[in-house]
Amino acid sequence: MAAKLSSRQLAQLAYLESLPPRFGRIHAVIEEMAALRADDVVVRGLGRLLDQMKAEAGALSITGLAETAGLMSTMTRRGGGLQMKVRGLRELLGSLKINYDAAMRQAATPEAESPEG
Numbered sequence: 168m169a170a171k172l173s174s175r176q177l178a179q180l181a182y183l184e185s186l187p188p189r190f191g192r193i194h195a196v197i198e199e200m201a202a203l204r205a206d207d208v209v210v211r212g213l214g215r216l217l218d219q220m221k222a223e224a225g226a227l228s229i230t231g232l233a234e235t236a237g238l239m240s241t242m243t244r245r246g247g248g249l250q251m252k253v254r255g256l257r258e259l260l261g262s263l264k265i266n267y268d269a270a271m272r273q274a275a276t277p278e279a280e281s282p283e284g
Contacts, residue, residue, distance in 0.1 A: 170277030179227050179274040186267060189216065193239075193260060201253045214243040224270075231266035235259055 172180070196213045199205035217240035224233035239259045242252060 173278055176274045179229060182227055183271050183274060197256045210243055214240050229270045232270055235263045235266050
C-alpha cells in the first residue's frame with residue numbers, strides 16, 4: 168500500500184513548487200546590486216518579496232526557509248557597504264536553496280503512521 172501525504176504536506180509541496188522562479192528573481196536583483204544597476208526601488212521590492220516568502224513559509228511551518236528569508240530581508244534594509252550586503256545576500260541565497268531542498272524532501276516524504284491500538 169502506498170503511503171499518502173498529509174494535507175499539510177500537500178500544501179507545503181504546492182507552495183514549495185512555486186518558489187524556483189522567485190529564487191531566479193532574487194538572484195537577478197543581487198547581481199544587479201553587485202553591478203551597481205539596482206536602485207532603491209528594486210532593492211525595496213526584493214525586501215518585500217522576501218518578507219512575503221517569510222510570512223508564507225512561516226504560515227506553513229517551514230521554519231528554516233522562513234528564518235533565512237527573514238534574515239535576507241533584514242540584510243536588504245541594513246546600512247553599511249553595498250559589497251557587504253551583496254556578499255551576505257549571496258551567502259544567504261545559498262542557505263535558502265539548501266533549506267528549500269530540505270523542505271522539499273521533508274514535504275515529499277510520507278509521515279510515519281501512528282500506531283493504532
